[in-house]
Every structure is written in C-alpha cells, then in structure tokens.
Amino acid sequence: MEIGASRRVAEALGEGQGAERLVRSLATVAAVILCALAALMGLRRKFGAFLRSLCAQGSTNIVRVRLFLLRALFHGLSLGVYFGVFTALMMAVMPDESPAQNLANIVFVVLTYVLILQVLAKLLLSPDYGALRPLPLGDEVSSALYRWLMAITWGVALLAAWSSVLKEIGGAPALATMFHASAGVFSSLVLSAMILASRDRVARSCAASNAGDHGAPGLLARCWHYPALAYALFVGTFWSVRALSVEESMLRLVLSMFLIPVCIGIDLWVRKFLAMASEQHEVVPMDTSVAAPAEAVETSDSWPSAEAPPPFVPPAGRTVRDFMPLFSRIVRLTLAAASVFLMLRIWGVSIPMGWLFARNVMGVLLVVLGSLVFWEIIRIQIDRKLHEEIALSGIDPDDMEEGGIGAGSRTATLLVLLRKFVLTVIVVLGALVTLSSMGVDIAPLIAGAGVFGLAIGFGAQTLVKDIISGVFFLIDDAFRVGDYVEAGSAKGTVEQISLRSMKLRHPRGMIYNVPYGSLKILQNFSRDYIISKLDFRVRYDADVEKIRKIIKKMNKEMQADENFKSRLLSDIKSNGLRGMEDSAMILRVKFKTPPGHQFFMQKEVYRRVQEAFRKHGIEFAHRNVTVYLPPELQALVARETETGKPVTAAAIGGAAAATLLAEEEQALAAAAAKAAKSEGNTE
Numbered sequence: 183m184e185i186g187a188s189r190r191v192a193e194a195l196g197e198g199q200g201a202e203r204l205v206r207s208l209a210t211v212a213a214v215i216l217c218a219l220a221a222l223m224g225l226r227r228k229f230g231a232f233l234r235s236l237c238a239q240g241s242t243n244i245v246r247v248r249l250f251l252l253r254a255l256f257h258g259l260s261l262g263v264y265f266g267v268f269t270a271l272m273m274a275v276m277p278d279e280s281p282a283q284n285l286a287n288i289v290f291v292v293l294t295y296v297l298i299l300q301v302l303a304k305l306l307l308s309p310d311y312g313a314l315r316p317l318p319l320g321d322e323v324s325s326a327l328y329r330w331l332m333a334i335t336w337g338v339a340l341l342a343a344w345s346s347v348l349k350e351i352g353g354a355p356a357l358a359t360m361f362h363a364s365a366g367v368f369s370s371l372v373l374s375a376m377i378l379a380s381r382d383r384v385a386r387s388c389a390a391s392n393a394g395d396h397g398a399p400g401l402l403a404r405c406w407h408y409p410a411l412a413y414a415l416f417v418g419t420f421w422s423v424r425a426l427s428v429e430e431s432m433l434r435l436v437l438s439m440f441l442i443p444v445c446i447g448i449d450l451w452v453r454k455f456l457a458m459a460s461e462q463h464e465v466v467p468m469d470t471s472v473a474a475p476a477e478a479v480e481t482s483d484s485w486p487s488a489e490a491p492p493p494f495v496p497p498a499g500r501t502v503r504d505f506m507p508l509f510s511r512i513v514r515l516t517l518a519a520a521s522v523f524l525m526l527r528i529w530g531v532s533i534p535m536g537w538l539f540a541r542n543v544m545g546v547l548l549v550v551l552g553s554l555v556f557w558e559i560i561r562i563q564i565d566r567k568l569h570e571e572i573a574l575s576g577i578d579p580d581d582m583e584e585g586g587i588g589a590g591s592r593t594a595t596l597l598v599l600l601r602k603f604v605l606t607v608i609v610v611l612g613a614l615v616t617l618s619s620m621g622v623d624i625a626p627l628i629a630g631a632g633v634f635g636l637a638i639g640f641g642a643q644t645l646v647k648d649i650i651s652g653v654f655f656l657i658d659d660a661f662r663v664g665d666y667v668e669a670g671s672a673k674g675t676v677e678q679i680s681l682r683s684m685k686l687r688h689p690r691g692m693i694y695n696v697p698y699g700s701l702k703i704l705q706n707f708s709r710d711y712i713i714s715k716l717d718f719r720v721r722y723d724a725d726v727e728k729i730r731k732i733i734k735k736m737n738k739e740m741q742a743d744e745n746f747k748s749r750l751l752s753d754i755k756s757n758g759l760r761g762m763e764d765s766a767m768i769l770r771v772k773f774k775t776p777p778g779h780q781f782f783m784q785k786e787v788y789r790r791v792q793e794a795f796r797k798h799g800i801e802f803a804h805r806n807v808t809v810y811l812p813p814e815l816q817a818l819v820a821r822e823t824e825t826g827k828p829v830t831a832a833a834i835g836g837a838a839a840a841t842l843l844a845e846e847e848q849a850l851a852a853a854a855a856k857a858a859k860s861e862g863n864t865e
Contacts, residue, residue, distance in 0.1 A: 207282035218268040229764030292343040330376040365426035370418025445517040545619035553612035652698035665708040708777040719766035719803040749779040
C-alpha cells in the first residue's frame, strides 16, 4: 500500500514525463529550500560571532536582558529573511501551480514550524550561550534537553510532512491518516526515553533543592518519572487514537505534550528572577526615607578626601527574599490552575462557569503578581541609583557638623519621593484593575474618589498647602538630604524628606519636624561656598600695616600646604580696620571655603594668628574700665606715694566717702541759701 502511494507521488511530481522530470522537480524544490536556509544560516552565523564577542566582555543582569531581547529580535528578523527568500524564489522558479509547487509549500510550512520551535528552544534553553539562559539550568542539562526536543520536533515534522504529501499529492488519505496518527505514539516514545535518561539527573537536582526533606518533596524527587511517563504515554496514545477517527491538529499534540513542562519552566524562570532580585542590596528600607545617621551631629577635624569616598553601609530593611515564599506560592497556584483549564480548553472540554471563575481568579493573581514584580523592579533600580549617588558624594557622616557639606544630591532627594509616588500609583492602579477583573464597575468608585478628594482638599487645606509647598521647594532645589539649613528658629541637617515635612537634626542631636507650609525663609549653608569673617581686637598702639603683612605671610604658608589649599577658595585677606571701640581697634580677616570646611579653617586661622601675634609682640586688647579720680584723691595718692606707703583700697574708699560727704554738705548749704534768698524777695 505504501509502495503504491509512493509510486503515485513520484508520478505526480514527474508529471507523467519520466524520471528526468521527477529529478528536475525534486532538485528545484531542494534548491529553493536550501537557498532560503542558506540565507537564514548565514545571518545566524554572523550574528552568533557578534553575540559571542558581547558575552565575552562580561555584563550585568540588565545588559544580559538587553542581549536576550536583541537575540530574540534577530531570530525573528532571520525568519523573516527566510520567508522572503523562499517566496521570491518560488515566484521566480515555479509561478504556476503544480505538484512540485505543492511539495515545496508543504516542506516550507513544516520547516517553518520546526524553525520557530528551534528558535523558542534556543531562547529558553540557550545551549550555546549560558549567560543568556533565562532558566536556571546547567550547560549539560540544557544541551541534552535541547537535543531531545529537536529530535521530537524533527520526527514529528517528518511524519507530518510525509502524511501531507501522501494526502495532497499521492491521493492516499487513509495511509496519510496512519502516518499522521503515528506522530503521537512517536512523540510519546521519545519523550519517555528522555524522561528515563534524565531520571537520575532530575532526582539529584530535586534532592539538592529539598535537602533533608523526606516528606512529599523528597518522595517526588525519587519517583517523579513515574507520573511523567504515565502523562507522556497517555497524551500521545490518546491523541493517536483520536487522530485515527477524527482529524486532529499537530498543534494540539504539541501543546498537550509540552504544557506542563512549559509551566515548570515558567516556575523555574520566576524563581531565578526572584533569586536575582533578592541578591540586590537594600540601599534604603522600603518604609522609610533616606536618612543621615544619628552620629551626623558629631564634629571632627578630619575630612574625607575626594579620591577615596567612604564606603556606604546600607541600613537594614526588607528585601525580596522575605517575599519569595509568597511569590512562589502565588506563581505555582496560578500555573497549576492555568495548566488544568488550558488542558481542558485544548481538548475542547467546555466548562463555562468554571472557566469564568478561573479566569477571574487568575486575573486577580496575575495583577497582584505583576504589581509586586513591577514594584520590585522599580524599587531595585531606584535603590541602586540611590546607592550610587550616596557613594559618589564621598561624605563621611561622622564629619558632618553645623553648617556641614550636603551629604546628598538632588537626584537622590527626588528619587526618594519618586519611589513613594510609584508605590502609591501601583497600589491604586492594582486595586482598580483587580476590582475590574472581578466584574466590579469601577467608574462610580473613581467618581466617588474625586468627590472625596475634593472634600479632603477643603477640609485639609494645611495638609494640601504643605504638600504643594514641598513640591515647589524640591523643584527649586532649595535643599537636599544632608544639607544644613536654618528655617526660622529651627536649624540642623536635613535628615529625612517626606511628602509633607522634613526632619532636621540639630548639631546637639534634637530633631525638628518642619512642615513645608511653615517655611517662609530658608537659609541653606551647604551650597557653593561659605565666607568666614573673623574679628580680632588689638591695642591702639598696634601697627596695622605690620598686622596686614603677617596675615599675608600666613596666607602664603597655608596656600603652600596641600591640606589647606584644597579647602580654600580664596586668599586669606586682611580687611584692615573695621572699627574702633573704647579700648580696642577691630581688625577683620576673611576667606572663602567650600561648605563644611569653614570650621576647620577657622580654628586653624585662629591658632596661626595667635602664634604670629605672640612672635611679633602684638598684644590683643582686653576690655578695661578707666576710673577718673577727683583732685583730693589724686593728692592723697600722691602723698601716700611720696611717703612710700602703699595706697590701699580702704584709704581710697574713705577719701572718696569724705569727698562725697563734703560735696553733699556744699550742695545742701547752697540749696538753703537759695531758699532764704527767695523768701526775702517775696517779702
């Protein structure tokens, strides 16, 4: 029967003109297919060399994801080139319909399915590029699995192609049905052989991941191949039996065979993704803002160099690892439900209510899982950027003091608020989408939320004022985390920024919570530069010009010292006389420094000025009081001095008291005389 069908196929391809026509038709079909495949393989070879060079350079997870997407895009383009070359050659070589054209179309369709499955297997298993493999499999396992899948694919493809040729060209539908149905048995046998060959390897892998567990996971690791063999044999045999009576699609066989392995692969991929995410450092806790440590209020004379920024130690916080059990359960429940209902859908079993319920539940689970995964991706990227910004600032928090240099950047400050905003948006949108997937009409909720928000806006004007004021302060870049600011009676280092207020850490350790709406005038001591002005009180007999030269010499010495030169933005200058007081002349010295360096430089300038003045005999003026003595006391002091007796305070006090009594008696006598005179004039 098969020989007769094959003879009819050969006669149809030869078009009744003998073996020469048959060979020519087969050669034409082979040439067209080989040219299309040559174009495909040429592109793959060139791109493979380019991809190997990129992978050899080493890359991060983000770069590997980009390379994976680039590889998928190129494979899609190469399939497009294959399709275009085949179409162009067919139109040029075989424009008219003929058995040879039908044969070429059959081979082309079958090869297209094979190439698509090959691309999917290469992308998921990646036997030649381990760095781009999305599944947590070793090179040996992925290569073996790839070979087994290709063996099944090529075997089923050959059976499908030959059955199509027998049916379309040979005119033997019964024989074609037999070959078509044998694809199920063939795939079951090959898949069973693969399961038996991989039995020990999978058992070791499961035992390693469930070390010490002798319960259900341990039993599954030892006996996993029994249900797998039963499933493979049942699906293949059941499909073959149905294919003998009704026309079954090969796609249904492929989907039935690989639905559960695909679900297992998705579970492995999600677990690998979560493991990669859990390895990221938690730069900032999820429920707090960027905050400077409490030790930031201490002062120190040392200063970190720009060449060696201090290491940043992230505070403890929740990571993805804490949520991995929850994520794994959600993923596995979703995949289990999806596999059951998809299998029923593949085989045409209709369960309207069950499918509707499962669709809603799966929709909710997918929304929750997608929201969590999206939030973790955004949070990890923001935290990584925050880590870079804080590390690049090169600030030692122990050296931050009053008026210190800002420890943060504008990017870091805004990223904290962006993270909170993104979390709020994800939660709100996730809740709305979840309710919508459950059949709840969310339009009234949105309208009610608008009215409720309007009511809150009128009732909480202060809160709205604080939030809006904070937004504009941040847009204006008025302050950043780590800046030393003064707002009214509150001053300190900006330690934390929220949507409504900021926290200031006073140099003595207190915390100020300042709402943005109460900020009228804000002084920032951590921007650009600080000008220090130091006043010195000297005696009136001091040489001002000599002091100017001393300051000038001191400036040259400090500018020559690299430890001080990097902290000075201008020369140390003497401004001369600033003013005169009762007992001193006021001289002023000023200089410019970066924010946070002024205190160290002030202490050094004070020390050097004191040493220079002592060396050159210049005395600082002390506050004193000049007492003027009346002539009687001056005579007493002179007389006591001539006799050689010390003038005691008691003697001076007694003389002063006697003088005061005499002056009072004279005043009383003058007043009495004036009164008597006025009485005489009255009479």
